[in-house]
Amino acid sequence: MIEEGTRVILWKKDDSTLIEVDGETKKISGIGVVDTERFIGKEWGSVVELGREEYRLFRPAIRDAPEFFERDAQVILPRVAVKIALYCDISNGKKVVEGGAGSGMLSTVLLNEVGPEGQVITYELRKDFIKTAEANLERLDLTDRWRAIHGDVTEDVKEEKVDAFVVDIPEAWEAVKMAKETLKNGGFFAAYIPSTNQLKKTVKEMRKHDFTDIKSFESLEREMVVREKGVRPSFDMLGHTGYVAVGRKTPSSEEKTS
């Protein structure tokens, strides 16, 4: 049941809008004037008619976030972000350092994975991006376990013995040394990287700093259109997003022999 004060997605195929059900009347771009009082007491998933269109009332889900997040920078798609979290073994209670808040999409997935007992500390060079990311995270009630630091993830990180160090910055290789200093032994470093030459540069730097079990991959998704007449892949596949490099920190040579 939808209660006053809840955030709701007005969902129509390929078109989601997030609104707060506060009992007020609002003007919503693309939809028009909406009296949110009429949603109070309705069941999740029920249909409302707005203008001449029908919308479903859904609880905001992370998979829909790219549709309702304010965007200042290119975001990582949630389906790629969850793979980064999986490959870094990020789960309840883990402590993660992130580089590059951008619009907060990757932070959202990491915050969801670490749960209420975990923490994500995000370093970001631009104050305006921190603000955008924070506003987006508030929409999903995830700021309680988040700390944003205005600083350079390649130089300014003060945390120690963290479980994972994840970056989405243009010069990912520059963060490897800092990651090595910040991670616990066995902890994971992951970078999201737009091009293959940057991927190679990052992996070389990871090898130089004794990261091992290094994997590099790209994560594509081919949606299927399922109809009575036939089943086929969608024509609208996104052919390229980015590459991920991930590896585990091992003790440096001096530590290994002592």
Ligand SMILES: C[S@@+](CC[C@H](N)C(=O)[O-])C[C@H]1O[C@@H](n2cnc3c(N)ncnc32)[C@H](O)[C@@H]1O
């Ligand atoms: C592509 S965006 C990140 C997008 C974000 N992962 C998301 O999904 O919304 C890259 C961000 O990294 C920030 N950045 C670049 N170099 C950085 C550094 N050395 N330390 C911290 N942040 C950095 C940029 O200001 C920008 O906000």
